[in-house]
Amino acid sequence: MATTQLESHVLSKSCQYALRAVVYIAARATPGHLVGAQEIADGLDIPKHFLSKILQQLTRNHLISSTKGPHGGFFLSEENERVTIDRIVEVMDGPGLFKACVLGMPQCSSDHPCPLHTQAVEYRDGLYNKLKRLNIKELATVVHKENIQL
């Protein structure tokens, strides 16, 4: 067993929270009811202040929208709804995830593959292509139709 139990991941926790929050907003926000950070934090059981930071980051990058003040909160413009999932991952975790070598070797490429290049690339690119073609609205629709828990 591993001496120190690592919390291994593909996506950072911030990114995981971001994705869940965005889907939550897509599901709950209406023109008459914007979704507050508190509501999302409660609904998804995510620390509120940490979530706020994440939502700020998404807002600054125009992936979601917000307004301040009473009855303010977060919502998705029509443009936001067309934002693809890979963009959220990119903003939260940086552009490296689907490009960097699994073994961290900078010169790794199809010309100069690392030992696991063949094994890993298919996996990575397959997921990436799916996320690149899936936008927020579509994902939210699937979640709703399949009655998926957030």
Next chain:
Amino acid sequence: MATTQLESHVLSKSCQYALRAVVYIAARATPGHLVGAQEIADGLDIPKHFLSKILQQLTRNHLISSTKGPHGGFFLSEENERVTIDRIVEVMDGPGLFKACVLGMPQCSSDHPCPLHTQAVEYRDGLYNKLKRLNIKELATVVHKENIQL
């Protein structure tokens, strides 16, 4: 852009080093010449003391072998050569990587899928199955035949 550029990864750095080191040992160790931590560190440009910790961990888990003293070093027994890559990943990064939900939701499964379950599982399992079937000796052989840089 991400405000803080995360070093996103599938495998931890420790795990990346471990995999490269194991292949290095497989390539260089002979009955008359065991491979020292210093040699590996130099050859792979990895911090020596950090690498030592990793090699210790692999040794404790019987994935590689070692002897102390002059002309001591690391090597692979025949049993070690049959160790599959997924075991190394498991020891270094824990058993969660290929089992945990991409969105970190503990209850996620095919019965109760998370929003990205369908997208992620296919490729994750694909990679996992490859690593589960690939042992150290086979990987080292590929690396040698394809003249892959470590």
Next chain:
DNA sequence: TAAATAAAGGATATAAGGGTCTTTTATTAG
């Protein structure tokens, strides 16, 4: 205009991964 609300922003704290250094233990050569 004042009070209330909620996001934005900044400063700070905590935990884990990554990395370094020193001491101990085992082995071998002389």
Next chain:
DNA sequence: CTAATAAAAGACCCTTATATCCTTTATTTA
């Protein structure tokens, strides 16, 4: 047996992700 060698082990520090708290700004309602 002694000296040299190299892994094992433990203590420690640095950086980053995660998380919390407090203040500021924008907006709305009374």
